[in-house]
Amino acid sequence: MGFWKSLFSASDTTTTAKPAQAEGYSTPGLTTISGSRIFFSTDREIDLYELEELCDAVGWSRRPLRKVKKAIQHSFLVVSMWEQRGAQRRLIGFSRATSDHAFNATIWDVVVHPEFQGKGLGKALMKQVIKKLRSEDISNITLFADPHVVDFYRNLGFMPDPEGIKGMFWYPD
Amino acid sequence: MGFWKSLFSASDTTTTAKPAQAEGYSTPGLTTISGSRIFFSTDREIDLYELEELCDAVGWSRRPLRKVKKAIQHSFLVVSMWEQRGAQRRLIGFSRATSDHAFNATIWDVVVHPEFQGKGLGKALMKQVIKKLRSEDISNITLFADPHVVDFYRNLGFMPDPEGIKGMFWYPD
Numbered sequence: 006m007g008f009w010k011s012l013f014s015a016s017d018t019t020t021t022a023k024p025a026q027a028e029g030y031s032t033p034g035l036t037t038i039s040g041s042r043i044f045f046s047t048d049r050e051i052d053l054y055e056l057e058e059l060c061d062a063v064g065w066s067r068r069p070l071r072k073v074k075k076a077i078q079h080s081f082l083v084v085s086m087w088e089q090r091g092a093q094r095r096l097i098g099f100s101r102a103t104s105d106h107a108f109n110a111t112i113w114d115v116v117v118h119p120e121f122q123g124k125g126l127g128k129a130l131m132k133q134v135i136k137k138l139r140s141e142d143i144s145n146i147t148l149f150a151d152p153h154v155v156d157f158y159r160n161l162g163f164m165p166d167p168e169g170i171k172g173m174f175w176y177p178d
Numbered sequence: 179m180g181f182w183k184s185l186f187s188a189s190d191t192t193t194t195a196k197p198a199q200a201e202g203y204s205t206p207g208l209t210t211i212s213g214s215r216i217f218f219s220t221d222r223e224i225d226l227y228e229l230e231e232l233c234d235a236v237g238w239s240r241r242p243l244r245k246v247k248k249a250i251q252h253s254f255l256v257v258s259m260w261e262q263r264g265a266q267r268r269l270i271g272f273s274r275a276t277s278d279h280a281f282n283a284t285i286w287d288v289v290v291h292p293e294f295q296g297k298g299l300g301k302a303l304m305k306q307v308i309k310k311l312r313s314e315d316i317s318n319i320t321l322f323a324d325p326h327v328v329d330f331y332r333n334l335g336f337m338p339d340p341e342g343i344k345g346m347f348w349y350p351d
Binding site: 068072073075076077078079080081101103104105106107108109111113135139145146147148149150151152155158159161162163164165166167168169170171172173174175176177178 | 241245246248249250251252253254274276277278279280281282284286308312318319320321322323324325328331332334335336337338339340341342343344345346347348349350351
């Protein structure tokens with residue numbers, strides 16, 4: 006996993022002081038509700054049950070954990086978002102991207118816990134993802150957006166159907 | 179590369195007789211111009227100069243071969259299409275897909291040499307790609323189509339903007 010180490014070390018200088026958070030990093034100025042702190046991580050050792058709980062909270066259909074684990078392992082980038090209160094940590098956001106490690110990346114599974122929505126945290130999470138992908142020299146960052154989040158992504162610099170390019174999904178006959 | 183071996187061996191029984199084509203396979207009924215035979219391969223040991231020549235032929239901008247090599251290495255699937263005339267082989271088509279190996283795949287760089295277009299070979303190439311991805315239990319096969327090829331992909335079962343889902347590309351500020 007040398008790649009991830011280098012991605013991480015090249016990314017952010019605001020690492021936390023606690024050794025247990027070696028792969029976590031906070032973003033300056035990003036503090037919510039009093040007494041809590043938000044931080045991001047590219048560590049893919051995520052408790053799958055905790056992730057499932059997060060996805061349940063936004064109403065996503067459940068997926069086999071075995072496949073979720075495989076998808077995380079084979080994603081190019083995983084960024085998770087955590088709330089820390091004292092010694093307690095809670096997974097409050099998640100996103101991952103597939104990539105050819107050279108030209109293209111596609112972002113999937115962007116989720117922010119409903120209790121933490123409307124605070125700019127989804128935007129902060131996506132900015133982390135974009136920053137990481139750009140630091141790896143990925144020039145084409147893509148995603149497929151549900152209608153109700155098109156404007157959210159537009160505000161982050163994503164353009165729908167640029168030059169008439171259409172996102173298409175295959176359906177079995 | 180055990181994965182590729184298993185993908186290949188699970189895929190097609192119409193392998194060619196020549197040992198040198200261990201990873202090539204022909205498609206029944208797919209023969210063009212007299213004396214030539216078309217076959218497909220998932221082998222990613224492709225001559226990068228030959229691939230560049232193919233991409234030049236359709237007018238694509240040149241890309242650093244180092245990055246093309248990396249992209250091929252980190253693609254989930256590579257399908258190339260070849261014309262064989264006697265002992266001579268010529269690369270006439272190419273496609274690749276990124277994936278999380280579990281849920282999603284995205285198809286990139288679909289190209290058919292202009293001399294071989296209009297013969298159903300692009301369709302045959304895409305059918306190979308879809309078949310391989312399906313055989314790996316990938317449920318969500320996606321792509322981004324330029325406006326002039328939207329109908330080509332639609333005829334293959336791809337739907338643009340299903341349920342309003344928008345393909346989006348990030349542009350730097």
